[in-house]
């Protein structure tokens with residue numbers, strides 16, 4: 001199924017009604033979560049929270065976990081290669097809580113300086129945020145090595161910005177070694193305004209909600225409210241079910257293109273932009289070597305994949 005079919009056949013608010021359309025919307029939304037979770041290697045699909053994208057996923061962790069757990073004695077570590085989405089929320093959180101905000105420098109060839117990182121880590125470090133792949137440099141960061149350092153030297157949570165890795169190579173959250181992983185649908189052939197945050201169940205359960213309102217509640221009394229179970233606790237209000245369906249369809253195309261995409265990641269720096277510049281409509285991994293353009297400030301070329309024509313299958 002894709003977004004348009006959702007609007008034609010299931011356009012209703014999930015979880016809220018006993019009528020047929022709502023039941024169908026609920027099922028579509030649930031199936032989308034299961035399929036995207038499978039794609040990103042999460043066995044427990046209730047630990048995948050749909051968000052507007054990577055930015056909202058990272059803000060969710062900063063706002064919910066960070067505001068509840070950070071104090072003025074604590075430190076946050078990010079790196080100099082991080083996208084603003086994985087930099088500013090932590091900087092603002094540090095300012096709000098009076099915590100120290102520390103930036104890990106890079107090596108001259110654009111990698112995280114692991115010695116520098118190690119020197120920043122200590123028992124006061126409460127959050128370490130790194131990108132899996134840099135949008136500016138194309139660097140694929142050694143998340144396992146970063147995780148090893150973080151676990152060895154701190155009790156911090158490790159947050160991974162997956163905006164550029166989720167679309168471009170196989171990711172298994174369950175074996176990545178991080179506590180939270182955020183991604184964006186529009187970077188993986190899905191619609192804009194949808195993405196997700198994956199977190200470890202125990203952390204998501206322990207965290208307070210990010211936003212409050214309908215759908216995320218269990219019981220509401222005049223003097224207190226209790227929270228719904230995962231994933232609903234973090235999805236207040238009417239969800240973007242149509243775009244979740246579109247994201248699940250997009251990741252199907254993304255998987256078809258996966259081998260090309262992986263090769264692309266390795267060559268990313270010199271490939272970027274060639275197709276657009278030359279008006280080439282083929283996927284970038286099919287461009288001739290001579291068509292590769294100069295290095296650009298963004299990592300990945302825009303891929304122009306369209307859903308298979310004549311594909312009417314629901315999923």
Ligand SMILES: Cc1ncc(COP(=O)(O)O)c(C=O)c1O
Pocket residue numbers: 052053054055056083085086131133134135161163164184195
């Ligand atoms: C590495 C990285 N992180 C975060 C983002 C922010 O993603 P979004 O705008 O979809 O929230 C981007 C977008 O370009 C990105 O490349």
